[in-house]
Amino acid sequence: MTAAPPRTATRAPSGLRVVGREARRFRVTPRFRGRELGLLVLVALSLYIGAISLGATERFRAAQLAGGGPFDMLTPARPELFAIYIGALFAVHAALVVAGRRTDQILLPTVGLLGGIGLLLMERLPQSLAGSLGGLAQTQLIWLVIGLAIVAGLATSVRNDIWLRRYKYTWAAVGVGLLVLTFLVGRDVNGARLTLSIGPLSGQPSELLKVILVVFLAGYLSENRRLLVEESTRIGPVRLPPLPYLAPMVAMWAIALGIVIVQRDLGAALLFFAVFLLLLYVSTARVSFVVLGLVAFVLGAGALYFLFGHVRTRIDIWLDPFVDPSGAGYQVIQALHAFARGGLIGTGLGAGLPLIAGRPPIPALHTDFPFAALGEELGLVGILAILGLYLVLVQRGLRIASAAQDEFRAILAAGLSLVIGVQAFIIAGGNLKLIPLTGITLPFVSYGGSSLIANAVIVGLLIALSERTREPLPPPRRLGRIRRMLDRGAA
Amino acid sequence: MDAAVLAIWVLRLIFLAILYGFLWMVVRALVRDLRSAAREPTIELGRLVVVASPSGEPAPSAVFALDAITSLGRDVNNSIVLEDEFVSATHAALTYRGRAWYVEDIGSTNGTFVNGSQVDGLSPIAFGDEIQIGQVRLRLERARA
């Protein structure tokens, strides 16, 4: 056999590259996305009603303070904010229609509704709480719009995943680098070293780190899952994967512990480790690995509890916040009170969260306790719906994973959706005193640019990954054949 | 009970109701997708039968069901892994487009052959045709009903 003339093409690990290259040859035809449009109309309607109810509540209060009297019932609060937000949602929808890909139509409206609820909450809180770009709600809106732009960009343009799967170790290095950088030059906020400032920009690298982590794990696990289940090491009754393949996992465990010790960020560590274990299970279907990981986690957590004061404090507060109700346990107790005040149907938007001396009872309401705030104002009924929205996101993401064409994409999609689900669980559970409270954001709802952007990246990638390529590809067009002949001639 | 407060409460409850309306529509869509995925069995578009495989991996006479996109090569990440010295890591791809199968060489060193003639670019392939990749020979067959 004689060697064919060498091609310049890179060594693509699968046929996916073909799809990408091939797809570009076709004219982009807009594709109607009816389901997404319908859901977005519903999102817009609910935000409109929510803003009206918030506005009416605020004006009613003002009228009561002024001694009663008539008040305007039907004008939304800050209509321009919500108009811009809803406009941005429809713009993303338009971009997806124009791109004409057969991608998921549920993720965008669901995320849009969660972001809108977050915006309602930010509009409702005292605007002076935070926000360098003109108040709490306005800053949040700006980040939301940037996030939506990222969703649109990734969802329409990402067709090729080589840049993710090829450079997994590069990504891992970037992640570790971010971690080290944060440790070296990061700023301490509330005793945790979370914030990295470069010039005027500042952000929380751990938010971006979670995306990088999932990309690395997807690359590593999809390549090595077969080797991981080959049992070559046995310690007593315990089956271990081959020892060299265990090393990255031990590294993961060490990184999680490192985040706790160095950054004092329990939430991120918990999130990373939980997602890691879930992905390990997804790719190997071995419960024993998860059990092993949990044992390591418990041992590590136990050691941290005895060695580090800040871990101990967190856990002690969780076990009994009423020991120090006005000190360490204050926020947790106030959150529980907020849930209790809400009851079944809530106090209504704008009517809860009593101010004491002009401040809400919980200082970190907009970042760490939005779930408690929503629990108060929307009640049990409202937060069950919100939990339902997160569950929808997770189920949808896992569905995308199970329909993915190959293992890398499957694990990537699973990891991205699990990050959202597990993060929502960790902070909601912390608010409800089901697990120790950690300073982590409620995805799409919490105030904060880093969090919104990282989660936007996740959603954008998920939508891109959801493209249904199992469908037969359209036949190659005649023009292509002619061009190929021309190409051949040129070569 | 105050009329104004009641009116505001109507708004608040409508808001909650729309949240549930949204959730209901989304869950209905999820369930529909799951049902339709379950109803249509994984459409087997065709199968590859191993005619000759000197290395024994894949075993001769093994049969592979084909997806719309099937990649062949020596790398473990291919849909079908061919353990053969003369097969490149990523060698060839089979794609089902419109209503026909196409084969394409995706950068192999030693080339891909259909019924003895080397493939260049995307070429249609019919059921019964024999593909040669390295020393491995495979036959495309119609899926059994």
Add this chain to the structure above:
Amino acid sequence: MAGTTSGSSGRGAQPSAGRPAAHAYPVTGSAPSWAGRRLGIGVALGRVSLVLAFLFGGLAVGAGYWQVIESSNLSRSPDDAAVIAAARNVLRGEIFDRDGVRLAWNKRDQNGEPYRAYASPVLSGVIGYASRQYGPAGLEAAWNAQLSGAASADPLRDLTRKFRADPSEPQNLKTTLVLALQQAAVDALGKNRGAVVMLNPRTGEVLALASTPTFSASDVANPKTAATTFDKLRSDDRLPLLPRATSGQYVPGSVFKIVTSIAALGSGAVSPDTTYADQPTSERSGWPIDGFRVRDGHHLVTGSKALKFREAVEASCNIWFAETGVRTGGAALVEWSSRLGFGSQIPFDLLTKPSQVTNGGGSLGGGFSDRVELANAAYGQAETLVTPLQMALVASTVANGGVMMRPHLVLQATGKSGTTTIDPSVLQSVVAPGVATEIGAAMRLAVSGTIGRVYTNGAAVRGLAVAGKSGTAELDPGSSPHSWFIGFAPYEDPQIALAVLVEGSGGGSVKASPIAGDLFRAWQAWAKR
């Protein structure tokens, strides 16, 4: 170009061994080595999604717990932010005594924000205070939801609270207290530290609940003086902030013999005629039990006579009760005590500390460590600790024919939407009426008998048949004992039961009995009105 090629496909030229085999599942043919194992990502994904759904289900349950089950508890508690915020602009309900005398009302500071004022410092131990800085205490804390308007008098109105423009409905409280008796109790205690509980044995209505030293609750509630007053109170080593009547735990001494009597007679372990042959002979040297000697102090008076139940109460015979305690047994003593409320918080408007017969955990029945502890506990020493409220309830139970009424402090709560009335209710039928009558007769003898009146000197009142029992709680050597009196009157038709405790008063029961006498007289004067 060539370099790229060799770089990209170089691996392909090397023969590699041990690589895993084909990717897709073969439909037929020989299966690769791993084919038997489940490797489907789809199955694992399904399980992971179930795990997530399960976790979220847990969140829903947690939210339901806090938002439905614990909702009204937490949202009405004085620590709730909404309750605190409301306190700044809502006028709290006023508090009255049973005769309509105003005990607590509101004033406004220079900003127009309301604060609390109280009729007298003598109320500090029961009404407590409601301070903007330090929160509420006492009755102000217990009924905070009603006083601040967080709870409505009409339960239906509570359900529709959210649909009202002005949801808060402060309620006025009409208490069971009598300011005059409260004043008399504090006056009688004087400079002593101590507590008085007076209640109606028929209804459980508490007429006076005093703790000394008192403090000025008005100064704590006034925002101008709050900080200095409260700091001083907190650092005062006489513990004025401790509500002794409900939260002070004291060794009872001989007043506990009434509890032992209820257990012994109620369980049938002894009868009113039971005597112990070795009791008179042991009076001089002490009754030996397991190497310990139970001492007594009245051998000169009773001489060589073996005492029956009534005489033993009248003479306050430690040996008779020690022997009775051992005969009754630890398990029965603890069980009958628990029917009187020992071992748990007494259901009352104010928080109470539980009383105890023993520390528990011992090998003997009821958790006593040995027979010596049991014998000593039977006459109120050893590890026995009681609150004055608990002992008042013991007296009240005897007075009310063996039935313990639920003690309460509020008669009525009245708001815009109506009035809630608290009716008398039975807390526990402790012992048969016959037994209660027998113990009551013994207590009557302890005040009026020739021997008894020596011990209860000062408790007797002209024109009122008082029954009672005094006690001296021996503490560590060197510290002076607590002085106790529990009793009721009139003997034939009990209307008032009381407990008096004077801390570290020295010399026997000289302190508590005359205070009880003063209080019976004060009650007599109030009841005659």
